[in-house]
Amino acid sequence: MRWIAVLLSTLFATSALAEIQCAQVRLVVPYPPGGATDVAARLVAERLEPALKKSVVIENRAGATGNIGTLAVVGSLADGCTLLVNAAVIATFPASISKLPYDPIKDLIPVGGIGITPTLLVTASGNPANDLKGLVDWSKRKPDGLNFSTAGYGLLQHLAVEEIGQRLNAKFVHVVYRGGSQASTDLITARVDFGSFAAGSVLPLVKEGKLKSIAVIQDKRSALVPNVPTIAEQGLAGLNAGVHFMVFAPAATPKNIVSELSAELRKIVGDPALKDRFINIGFDPTPTTSEEMIQVMRKTAEDWTPVIKRLSIKLD
Numbered sequence: 001m002r003w004i005a006v007l008l009s010t011l012f013a014t015s016a017l018a019e020i021q022c023a024q025v026r027l028v029v030p031y032p033p034g035g036a037t038d039v040a041a042r043l044v045a046e047r048l049e050p051a052l053k054k055s056v057v058i059e060n061r062a063g064a065t066g067n068i069g070t071l072a073v074v075g076s077l078a079d080g081c082t083l084l085v086n087a088a089v090i091a092t093f094p095a096s097i098s099k100l101p102y103d104p105i106k107d108l109i110p111v112g113g114i115g116i117t118p119t120l121l122v123t124a125s126g127n128p129a130n131d132l133k134g135l136v137d138w139s140k141r142k143p144d145g146l147n148f149s150t151a152g153y154g155l156l157q158h159l160a161v162e163e164i165g166q167r168l169n170a171k172f173v174h175v176v177y178r179g180g181s182q183a184s185t186d187l188i189t190a191r192v193d194f195g196s197f198a199a200g201s202v203l204p205l206v207k208e209g210k211l212k213s214i215a216v217i218q219d220k221r222s223a224l225v226p227n228v229p230t231i232a233e234q235g236l237a238g239l240n241a242g243v244h245f246m247v248f249a250p251a252a253t254p255k256n257i258v259s260e261l262s263a264e265l266r267k268i269v270g271d272p273a274l275k276d277r278f279i280n281i282g283f284d285p286t287p288t289t290s291e292e293m294i295q296v297m298r299k300t301a302e303d304w305t306p307v308i309k310r311l312s313i314k315l316d
């Protein structure tokens with residue numbers, strides 16, 4: 001009887017993927033070419049092509065905090081031919097963007113995860129703090145507290161430090177930069193006290209000894225920085241600022257198409273042969289189901305919307 005179940009499963013998969021009628025699948029990346037999200041999308045596309053037996057093309061549609069590309073997918077046909085690569089943080093956009101023209105949870109359905117970009121707290125190698133407690137103690141010794149840099153206002157890296165300060169009664173003042181390069185430079189030269197960045201973007205500086213790691217802002221250690229303790233290990237559990245990237249489809253996409261695309265995506269992301277390629281661009285690969293990513297979206301909104309509202313964060 002087992003061979004019958006295998007045959008039925010194969011027939012179901014074939015019919016579901018056969019319902020994707022286009023000759024070419026578009027994978028929309030709402031950011032410029034060359035960044036980590038774009039590279040991750042291309043890794044997925046190169047493996048998805050033979051799985052679907054269709055051409056999979058990357059379409060970069062950057063602008064408006066990623067919303068130009070996202071909206072293009074929201075408004076596309078729900079036939080499995082147009083997919084989106086974006087982060088779960090879009091679930092918080094209704095709180096930070098006025099008159100957002102789509103609902104991230106109602107108008108999109110996650111297909112599955114690609115990877116988490118962990119957030120790393122770092123400071124100049126000569127600074128006194130070596131861990132989270134040292135950072136908080138240092139902040140209390142300075143009358144004006146500590147200033148910190150991130151790659152941008154309102155990012156999870158920014159929100160996480162504000163929340164750490166709130167929970168631990170430490171004074172942290174955000175220094176706003178328009179990108180990670182200048183923010184990193186000022187951090188190395190100690191013009192700012194510490195920083196909160198996507199781990200992949202600062203790891204080379206840590207390896208060179210120009211910066212030192214304080215903590216990963218999540219509950220579980222990251223394969224990207226396995227020797228760096230989490231803030232949970234240092235006494236502050238339940239705060240996760242890793243940025244979850246995933247593939248989305250328009251919400252009305254038939255369930256069997258989403259299910260089969262999800263199964264193919266899990267095979268790709270979970271392939272041990274690709275693990276190092278994902279880690280090299282700063283991603284902990286996350287081979288997960290659509291249902292698991294739906295929960296990540298909801299949890300992201302639940303955790304970070306109150307912080308956004310408390311700080312009156314506006315991204316428009």
